[in-house]
Amino acid sequence: MNTNRIFKKLLNIAVISSIPFLANAQKANWQNLDLKADSVFGIGTEKAYKELLKGKKSTRVIVAVNDGGVDAEHEDLKRIMWMNRNEVAGNGKDDDKNGYADDIHGWNFIGGLKGSVDHETLELTRLVRRDQVRFANTTDANVTEKDKKDYEAFKVERSDLEKQLGEANANLAGLMGFKNALDAVIKKIGKENPTLEDIASFKPATNADVRIQEILGEELKKGSFTNFYAEQITEGVKYYSEQVNYNLNLEYNPRDIVGDDPNNDKEKFYGNNDVAGPDAMHGSHVAGIIAADRTNKLGIMGVADNVVIMGVRCTPNGDERDKDVANSIRYAVDNGAKVINMSFGKAYSWDKTIVNEAMKYAASKDVLIVQAAGNENKDIDTENNFPNHKDLDEKTIASWITVGASGPKDDESLKASFSNFGKTQVDVFAPGVQIYSTIPGSKYKNLDGTSMASPVVAGLAGLIRSYYPKLTAAQVKEIIVKSVVKVNHNVSYKKGEGEDAPKVSVPFSDLSISGGIVNAYNALKLAATYDGKSAAN
Known part of the structure; x- marks a missing residue:
């Protein structure tokens, strides 16, 4: 199901698409x-x-x-x-x-x-977890002809998992950095749900403040700050946290809940x-x-x-x-x-x-x-x-x-x-x-x-x-x-x-x-x- 998640990212924040030119009805x-x-x-x-x-x-x-x-x-x-x-x-x-x-x-x-x-977990995570046990003592030098195809597939899968986990950690760190900078600006403005006018009148003190002001200036033309924060920041942190802690985590296995084999x-x-x-x-x-x-x-x-x-x-x-x-x-x-x-x-x-x-x-x-x-x-x-x-x-x-x-x-x-x-x-x-x-x-x-x-x-x-x-x-x-x-x-x-x-x-x-x-x-x-x-x- 991970491939059908609604959340999508652009730069360090999620962008929820909109339908232009349609009447509300x-x-x-x-x-x-x-x-x-x-x-x-x-x-x-x-x-x-x-x-x-x-x-x-x-x-x-x-x-x-x-x-x-x-x-x-x-x-x-x-x-x-x-x-x-x-x-x-x-x-x-x-x-x-x-x-x-x-x-x-x-x-x-x-x-x-x-x-x-x-x-x-992702299927990729489960496959790597299974095969790292099987190939724990296998190297390119000692792999048997019989196992060679499976071993090569395992190496590709392990590399893919490492890449995805690295990207998820980087995206989570980037998004958390953006969230912290955003929270600081909102604290300076002094309003939990600032308007477009509030953002426009804000006087940025740092380059980070300038960037936040630019992004909010665009986002608040589309909707409220509350919706932006919930759908893009909170949802983004949740998404990448789930990837790191669950989807791509080799140590995580919830199947005992089901009780089957x-x-x-x-x-x-x-x-x-x-x-x-x-x-x-x-x-x-x-x-x-x-x-x-x-x-x-x-x-x-x-x-x-x-x-x-x-x-x-x-x-x-x-x-x-x-x-x-x-x-x-x-x-x-x-x-x-x-x-x-x-x-x-x-x-x-x-x-x-x-x-x-x-x-x-x-x-x-x-x-x-x-x-x-x-x-x-x-x-x-x-x-x-x-x-x-x-x-x-x-x-x-x-x-x-x-x-x-x-x-x-x-x-x-x-x-x-x-x-x-x-x-x-x-x-x-x-x-x-x-x-x-x-x-x-x-x-x-x-x-x-x-x-x-x-x-x-x-x-x-x-x-x-x-x-x-x-x-x-x-x-x-x-x-x-x-x-x-x-x-x-x-x-x-x-x-x-x-x-x-x-x-x-x-x-x-x-x-x-x-x-x-x-x-x-x-x-x-x-x-x-x-x-x-x-x-x-």
Whole structure:
């Protein structure tokens, strides 16, 4: 999940992106608006409801949110949460004999009798920890031919871990330095929440003061100091502290909380029924995008109007384990989900095979999987992002959509600056910038990421399967891909990392298989023409 974290950095502070030129009324729902009617590159959901679905009957569809946790009590989610009617809540028994006791709203594969995992290491950290024991006494001079390939991989992974940890420590130190200088300026001003006018009238005494004044002068044009400090400084310190203390820490291992054998990939029946877990921010946001109650006149409106959300917790604040991912997919499939959203990914994999087998199982049971492409601005045709399509059969790929993130404006900024892409690995793009959705405590927030784009497509898939229940998973994918709004202009993005990275301009059509942005209106019109024919491979 680490690869889908919303926080991003520029220089020594995080920069939360914004949507220019959108009216406040549009911001909360822009992903569902229409490009021609509303001048923002949404997917035309509201147009579809108004012109295509009015008066039509639909069938309830279960969409699983395989994520970090869902707040089942949120005002905009509680009515649309999946209820396991074959289970008696709170009796501690497995009434439906599915192997999971009291799984009322879903299951938590990273919990146990001792509670639930919050922070976790990266997969890279776990691989290095495993292999440094194996190769403790191995050198280039004495490595055996049999072990040479694994040893070379270990050296690359160890070097990568050292590099990432060094960068995290440096970024944390830089951010703390900035925070201390900022705190000193705020103390001199004498106001906890200074205004733009307060900053302008401040008389800097040092070069650091001048720099702080310049930064705040720009930031307070966008919003309040309180929001800036919370979202960029506090969140930044938290992010890098978690990297240093948990994600990249070889000594940290929270798996005892679960109580399973993490090396036993055949083990399935572990965890607990806490689908929220200690941090339900990400999963709740995803769930709201898919299906937030469209009838209660509260908060927001999800894409789909007759789906229920099954919460399947498998991703911590760190990298998910392949064992948990595979089991979460199988749980969702076996308990009736027809669409699974997976807004996570990682650069390394412990056991890709077990995840591939679960993907194949989902395809064999006619379940569509929708996955976020990742937020590193990388070409995942050439760089690893797990899980991926690269060694799977066509039937499985036909039931799996990978989604990149787009912005609201139909210009060179259309590709979200952070979004991964790939001419063979990414199927479609969908709105993923400043998406307003549900977060724990019946609250709402804007977040960016392919993590937000993926549930837009999962919601669309659920919508199609709800109104056209005879369509197969492969047909639904085919419809979504074929019905995109093609983008016939170039987009710009930075190639590489850092402030000096060059900016390139490429045809948007080079970034994905479809070359376009998903569109609910077009997809539903196309779905109406299908009569049970087989989807093309």
